[in-house]
Amino acid sequence: MSETLCFDMYGTLCDTSSVREALAAELAVPEALVAELDATWRSEQLQYSYQTALMDEYRPFWDVTADALAYALDQWDVEADEPTRERVLDAYNHLDPFPAAVETLTRLSEAGHTVTVLSNGNPEMLETLAGNAGLATHLDEIISADEVSTFKPAPAVYENAAERTGRDVGDCRLVSGNAWDVAGAGAAGLETAWVNRGNDPFERVGVAPSLTVRSLSGVADELA
Numbered sequence: 218m219s220e221t222l223c224f225d226m227y228g229t230l231c232d233t234s235s236v237r238e239a240l241a242a243e244l245a246v247p248e249a250l251v252a253e254l255d256a257t258w259r260s261e262q263l264q265y266s267y268q269t270a271l272m273d274e275y276r277p278f279w280d281v282t283a284d285a286l287a288y289a290l291d292q293w294d295v296e297a298d299e300p301t302r303e304r305v306l307d308a309y310n311h312l313d314p315f316p317a318a319v320e321t322l323t324r325l326s327e328a329g330h331t332v333t334v335l336s337n338g339n340p341e342m343l344e345t346l347a348g349n350a351g352l353a354t355h356l357d358e359i360i361s362a363d364e365v366s367t368f369k370p371a372p373a374v375y376e377n378a379a380e381r382t383g384r385d386v387g388d389c390r391l392v393s394g395n396a397w398d399v400a401g402a403g404a405a406g407l408e409t410a411w412v413n414r415g416n417d418p419f420e421r422v423g424v425a426p427s428l429t430v431r432s433l434s435g436v437a438d439e440l441a
Contacts, residue, residue, distance in 0.1 A: 220408065221382045222325055222440070223335035223360070223375075225393035226343060229412055230322075230334070230433075231312035231350055233259050239308035243301050254289050261285035266337055266368040275366040277339040282309055309342065314350040317434045322355035324437040333358040335378045335391065337368045358382060370401020370423070379407075390427070392436055396420045403427070410436050 227233050236258070240251045262285035269275055283306055290297055297305070326332045333356060336343055340361045347353040360381050365373040379386040391402035394412040400423020403409050411419070411426035412433060419425055430436055 219329040219331065220440070221331040221333060221379070221384045221389040223333050223378050223389055223391045223402075223407070224322070225391070225395060225398055226334050226336035226338055226346065227312070229315075229392060229394040230318045230352060231314050231346060233312060235311075235313040236305070236308040239305050243305050244295055244297060246295060250293060250295070254293055254295065257289040257292050258286050261288045270368045270371055275368075277342075277363060278337045278368070279309075279339055279342050282306065310345045311349050312346060314352060315433055317432065317437075319351055319355055321433040321437045322352065324441045326355065326357070328441040330440065331357050331382055331384075333360055333378065333382065335360045335362075335374070337362045337374075339363040369398055370404070372401075372405040375402050375405035375407055390440075397423070399426045400424060410440070412436065 224230050234255055237251050237255050240254050262282050265281045265285055269281065286302060286306055322332050334343060334347065338361060340359065340363060343359045343361055347356060347359060358381065360378050362368050362374045365377045367373055375391065376386060379389045382389065386406040387408065390408035390410055391399060392410045392412065393399050394414060396411060396417065396419055399409045399411045400420040403424025403426065408427045410428040410430060413429050413431060428439055430439060
């Protein structure tokens, strides 16, 4: 039976840690500090998305990402002027796709599934990254949380994906490498597939995944 497959972009199809190359090139800091900046940037990006959603103070994900970068630089006492920050921020337009991302999308599309991206990224971010990462021509839709002015794991984000694709919520499946995203989608009524690359324990809050695999190829092996 065909499904609408809703792939998360950041941390699932594309590797957010590929920003390290830009951090290293633009800031000229030690490798260990690059890793800390990367981790802080990503964690604050997610934290700010949760906070703005709960406070009903929505801003596009690009702005959230910029504020998270500013926090990371402050946290680690790294100075960077505005042009440098803009160049580092632009790394989010050029994230590396994970191995087998294109192959996985292709196999699932050929199997009759509707293949989409469902992401916190605002439309401009997602369209630019999908093009740069070579994913755009393998997607039927790009669906942004911006359309409902909140962020995952709010139910409205997942429900909007079903509405956009004309499917019942239960006929949609979120595919994500982020356990909190899977937990939220399951709570909203979607089927889910967790790409658990790190062999991590699942979240204690939300709904357990319908399917767990270790890589994107595993999603295609199970669902194609």
